[in-house]
Structures are given as structure tokens and as C-alpha cells.
Amino acid sequence: MQRYPMTPEGKSALEKELQHLKTSERPRIIQAIAEAREHGDLKExxxxxxxxxxxxxxxxxxxxxxxxxxxSQVIDVNDLEKNGRVVFGVTVTIENLDTEEQKTYKIVGDDEADFKINKISVNSPIARGLLSKSEGEDTRITTPQGEVEYEIVSVQYL
Known part of the structure; x- marks a missing residue:
């Protein structure tokens, strides 16, 4: 069976969405179907x-x-050993060694990922290139723009 890693926040968000779908959306749709049936010929x-x-x-x-x-496999970063390694759930700051541009990402599950708010999927090329690396270590990551070398500036277990 495939396991879906997620943070406690990600699990909570899915549970809230499920609750909303079951208690609000489903009854609203059933009501809309009932009203539409009252209009007669269902073919057209x-x-x-x-x-x-x-x-x-x-x-x-x-x-x-x-x-x-x-x-789901809920992984709470607070329960992990804080040894400076990049693992699921951490917030990592990296620096592009060519441009000296820094970016901060939180590594999360697929359903939680949102690049706009710097949450990247554990299955993304950047996250895969960072996993198990340590603070201060350099790594080469293949991106759509080509291979880029990054330095891991900090790893935060938030």
C-alpha cells in the first residue's frame, strides 16, 4: 500500500475539506439535483x-x-531528532551559489505543496536534491533551467 507522508497541518486541512464536502457541498448538490428534477424532462x-x-x-x-x-503517514517534525539534516517537514534555506539568491522552503506532502507560499512537495526535484543533506553542505540539483548548485544555509525544525 502506498503511504502518503503529510504534516499534522496537512492532515488537518484534508480533514476540514472532507468535513466541508460531506456536510455542506454534498447536501447542496443533492438539493440542486432535486430542484432540477422538478423542472421536468431530464434529457434536455x-x-x-x-x-x-x-x-x-x-x-x-x-x-x-x-x-x-x-x-497517511503523519510526520511531526517536532518528534524528529534535530541533527541539522534535511528531512520531511523541515524548513530549509538554500542559496544559489551562482546568483547568491536565497530561498526558503518547507518540505511537505504532495497535497500540501504550494509554491506560492514556499511549500514544496517532498517529491519535487528540489526537495529530492536536498533530502538527507546537512546544513552547510553543497548540492547539485537538476531543475527545468538545468543543473544548479546550492548551499544549504539553514535547516529549521519548525
Whole structure:
């Protein structure tokens, strides 16, 4: 069985989304289907077909979340040994050795990743290139722009 690594915050966010889908979206969609049925002929009823499509997406997402939560492996960085190594859940600051530009990323699970807020997936090329490296160590990472050399400036267990 495939395990889905996630932070406690990521698990909480999925549980909240699941709760919202089950308690708000599902009843709203069922009501929309019932109202559309009252309009008569279902073959040419666009509202009915749209509601049924929404229902399919909603039920699919519910199943997806339930499967991920069931196979989740929650990793709390606070429970890990703080030895300066890059592991799942840490916040790492790296410096591009060519441009001297620094970036800070938090390494999270696939569902939590959001590059806009500097959360990168543990399966991303950058995270894979950083995992198990130590603070102060240099590493070469293959990115879409080519191979880039980075120095790990700091590792924070937040």
C-alpha cells in the first residue's frame, strides 16, 4: 500500500475539506439535483446534468481524501531528532551559489505543496536534491533551467 507522508497541518486541512464536502457541498448538490428534477424532462435539463456532474466531482474528491487519510503517514517534525539534516517537514534555506539568491522552503506532502507560499512537495526535484543533506553542505540539483548548485544555509525544525 502506498503511504502518503503529510504534516499534522496537512492532515488537518484534508480533514476540514472532507468535513466541508460531506456536510455542506454534498447536501447542496443533492438539493440542486432535486430542484432540477422538478423542472421536468431530464434529457434536455442542463441544470440537472450540471448538478450530476458536480456530484461526481464531489464524490470523487471525497473518496480521494478518504483514501489518502487512510494511507497517511503523519510526520511531526517536532518528534524528529534535530541533527541539522534535511528531512520531511523541515524548513530549509538554500542559496544559489551562482546568483547568491536565497530561498526558503518547507518540505511537505504532495497535497500540501504550494509554491506560492514556499511549500514544496517532498517529491519535487528540489526537495529530492536536498533530502538527507546537512546544513552547510553543497548540492547539485537538476531543475527545468538545468543543473544548479546550492548551499544549504539553514535547516529549521519548525
Amino acid at each position: 435539463n442542463a441544470e440537472y446534468h450540471a448538478a450530476r456532474e458536480q456530484q461526481g466531482f464531489c464524490e470523487g474528491r471525497i473518496q480521494d481524501i478518504e483514501a489518502k487519510l487512510g494511507a
